[in-house]
Amino acid sequence: MSVVTAVEGRAIPLGRANVDTDIIIPAAHLKTVAREGLGRFAFETIRAEPGNVFDDPAHAGAPILIAGDNFGCGSSREHAVWAMLDLGIKAVIAPGFSDIFSSNAFKNGLVAVALPQAEVDRLMDVAKDQPIRVDLETMIVSTPYQDRFAFDLDPFRRDCLMRGLDEIGLTLESEAAIAAYEARPGADLLQPAVPD
Amino acid sequence: MSNRPRTLYEKIWDAHVVERRDDGTCLIYVDRHLVHEVTSPQAFDGLRAAGRRVRRPDLTLAVPDHNLATTRRVDADGARLPIADPASRAQLEALERNVAEFGIPYIDDLAAAQGIVHVVGPEQGFTLPGTILVCGDSHTASHGALGALAFGIGTSELEHVLATQTLQLRQSKTLEIRVDGTLGFGVAPKDLILHLIGRIGTAGGTGHVIEYRGSTFAGMSIEGRLTIANMSIEAGARSGLFAPDETTFAYLKGRPMAPKGADWERALAWWRTLPTDDGAAFDRSVRIDASDVAPSVTWGTSPEDVVAVTGSIPDPERHADPAKRAAARNSLDYMGLAAGTRMEDVAVSHVFIGSCTNSRIEDLRAAAEVLRARKIHEGISLALVVPGSGLVKRQAEAEGLDRIFIEAGFEWREPGCSMCLAMNPDKVPPGARCASTSNRNFVGRQGPGARTHLLSPAMAAAAAVKGRLADVRELVG
Numbered sequence: 001m002s003v004v005t006a007v008e009g010r011a012i013p014l015g016r017a018n019v020d021t022d023i024i025i026p027a028a029h030l031k032t033v034a035r036e037g038l039g040r041f042a043f044e045t046i047r048a049e050p051g052n053v054f055d056d057p058a059h060a061g062a063p064i065l066i067a068g069d070n071f072g073c074g075s076s077r078e079h080a081v082w083a084m085l086d087l088g089i090k091a092v093i094a095p096g097f098s099d100i101f102s103s104n105a106f107k108n109g110l111v112a113v114a115l116p117q118a119e120v121d122r123l124m125d126v127a128k129d130q131p132i133r134v135d136l137e138t139m140i141v142s143t144p145y146q147d148r149f150a151f152d153l154d155p156f157r158r159d160c161l162m163r164g165l166d167e168i169g170l171t172l173e174s175e176a177a178i179a180a181y182e183a184r185p186g187a188d189l190l191q192p193a194v195p196d
Numbered sequence: 197m198s199n200r201p202r203t204l205y206e207k208i209w210d211a212h213v214v215e216r217r218d219d220g221t222c223l224i225y226v227d228r229h230l231v232h233e234v235t236s237p238q239a240f241d242g243l244r245a246a247g248r249r250v251r252r253p254d255l256t257l258a259v260p261d262h263n264l265a266t267t268r269r270v271d272a273d274g275a276r277l278p279i280a281d282p283a284s285r286a287q288l289e290a291l292e293r294n295v296a297e298f299g300i301p302y303i304d305d306l307a308a309a310q311g312i313v314h315v316v317g318p319e320q321g322f323t324l325p326g327t328i329l330v331c332g333d334s335h336t337a338s339h340g341a342l343g344a345l346a347f348g349i350g351t352s353e354l355e356h357v358l359a360t361q362t363l364q365l366r367q368s369k370t371l372e373i374r375v376d377g378t379l380g381f382g383v384a385p386k387d388l389i390l391h392l393i394g395r396i397g398t399a400g401g402t403g404h405v406i407e408y409r410g411s412t413f414a415g416m417s418i419e420g421r422l423t424i425a426n427m428s429i430e431a432g433a434r435s436g437l438f439a440p441d442e443t444t445f446a447y448l449k450g451r452p453m454a455p456k457g458a459d460w461e462r463a464l465a466w467w468r469t470l471p472t473d474d475g476a477a478f479d480r481s482v483r484i485d486a487s488d489v490a491p492s493v494t495w496g497t498s499p500e501d502v503v504a505v506t507g508s509i510p511d512p513e514r515h516a517d518p519a520k521r522a523a524a525r526n527s528l529d530y531m532g533l534a535a536g537t538r539m540e541d542v543a544v545s546h547v548f549i550g551s552c553t554n555s556r557i558e559d560l561r562a563a564a565e566v567l568r569a570r571k572i573h574e575g576i577s578l579a580l581v582v583p584g585s586g587l588v589k590r591q592a593e594a595e596g597l598d599r600i601f602i603e604a605g606f607e608w609r610e611p612g613c614s615m616c617l618a619m620n621p622d623k624v625p626p627g628a629r630c631a632s633t634s635n636r637n638f639v640g641r642q643g644p645g646a647r648t649h650l651l652s653p654a655m656a657a658a659a660a661v662k663g664r665l666a667d668v669r670e671l672v673g
Contacts (some may be wrong), residue, residue: 015519026640033286076333077350099402156219171359179221186538
């Protein structure tokens, strides 16, 4: 995974609550065996609406998305994260995220930042004409207007993001512990029986 | 280990910690991994690119479900018919190559045991109490019905499990959902879970594992518990658990992949130690009285948009929060409905009985009971029954349920995910309205522009007979 220490630039003020994974990427586009190329389908039902924020030239190429509460609810499809990255989005700010979405986001270097609704509302306003900065080092979201909003990030996730760690490689360093766990007394009980 | 009273979730978690990091993250062992064709190809590619193997193919089980057509899969000579859509076919072929290359047990699309992963796992006894079970699908929560800590994972996590049989996780908070009493006449487990989601909202369980407790759940069948646990994710919770009990053990005994003989007795002894200890604390608790639950339907595009079928569509203007008001307005606009409309006045053109929520034998029996000696309404252009697995289909046919559905005007199909998410040819056309036993009424979920009303199997059957959303209590009893 590539190193992420900060994301800075224009932000798309989407601002809807309960943006589900079918909105981010409809199931019809999950029939791919690749991670790439999903950006053109991302948020397609919203992008079909006239005057939508994604097609506003002011936000062209924006690396940040600002959304309402419970972003990414629904399916476990990591395609949602791949589609957003393919669209050029590197950070998403919302009052809250579904558990599976935030896990998927972090594994792909998409920074998911949770802030209180009032601060998200303020950023929605700023995003109309100014850039926003998400800094993982200081754990602060800032604006040119001197807004400074502190956020929390799971320390393990933050460390993996900032060092670009390969989580599987990291876990494989625990091979001895995994093997010992598999050899514990009673482990055989969890072996699936072979069907007759 | 201290003698502090622990919840079912804490006991399963504690038993699976391989390593604990200083920052609170734990390396957690995974006992069971179900794999399907949609979310796995990129994970297998990742393994190949890194030169990694599957650590425990013996703890893994693969079955295709999302892309499969529900029409005949073999021709008159018994030869396999290919999937027409090239992208769907490519995903199935990728799964077949991957399971062969990595040595993973596989139930193929023509096998009698094939079905939706979340129907197959319990049915085969692959899902067991006290295990940690994962799958690249959010409805993995279903398996919590049997007392397995089961949750959906993304493709990166899927690759991590294939390579290491573990996940790096932090412990969740616990949410007790306590329901006591008897569900009323005509009220199904689906109505109860819809009622609950309507009450706590789609983010109500975020960050939590639910444990369903109380006399209502204790008296519920495994099929009913599977419906409830399945939709835990619609309440925001990645997992929903039921304590294993005699109902669980009776369901599992003799299943093909469940322990046998002396192993069965050893497993039973362990499973009996799993239920939450008296005095164990939950982070949050919600109580519902079973007698408050009515046959329920959704009116909008979020599973929390729930009302009793006898009710009306709520007014978006009732929300003080402008974001909620706007969301409700958008929902009604998409659904082509107006505030104040009685749910029983909403006409439907499509009916879907199926999905990992409601495609098991009891679901089909409940729907057939309503349809016996009745015909679907002339306004219904398509009514589908898609059994959850080949074994459910076979059982239903042995009971004559297929005849009841077909004589009523339903199509009796082959097992798969089907019209729940429309990755196969089963789609609801743009603007059409479907009474569906599935789990999500999201915009475009059943096809672009499709409008979905979630309800129970018996309520879906009632809607088929009436050609509109209808109170099943007027048709039975």
